[in-house]
Amino acid sequence: MHHLNDRELKKIVAAELKFYKALKVAMENRNELRESGVSQIFPQLANREVETEIKYKQIHRTLTEVLDHNQRQILERKYLGGDPINDIEIYLDMGLTKDQFYVIKKEAIRLVATALRII
Structure with a gap:
């Protein structure tokens, strides 16, 4: 079993979360097609629904x-x-210190990775 360090784990979770935006739109588009009674309007190379x-x-x-x-x-x-947004912009907007921000962010990434069975 490969043991991931924090940097590798963050990279994997970040990629999945960024892909989630596309998945969300894909689900909305699918529902829109179903409501319209249309099966498909774009070429579908693979059926991974x-x-x-x-x-x-x-x-x-x-x-x-x-x-x-x-x-x-x-x-x-x-x-x-x-x-794209910088970490500093986020933690200043949230009223967190740099240290608080990175502790919370690291914890969140580990929780996501655990829930999605990445780790």
């Missing part, structure tokens, strides 16, 4: 049920926002 839905649900559940307010806010602003 089941995997996409499960992955979306598991990440969504993790964000809403596992993290506390500060943890969720940090991850949402850092990885789920539209524009």
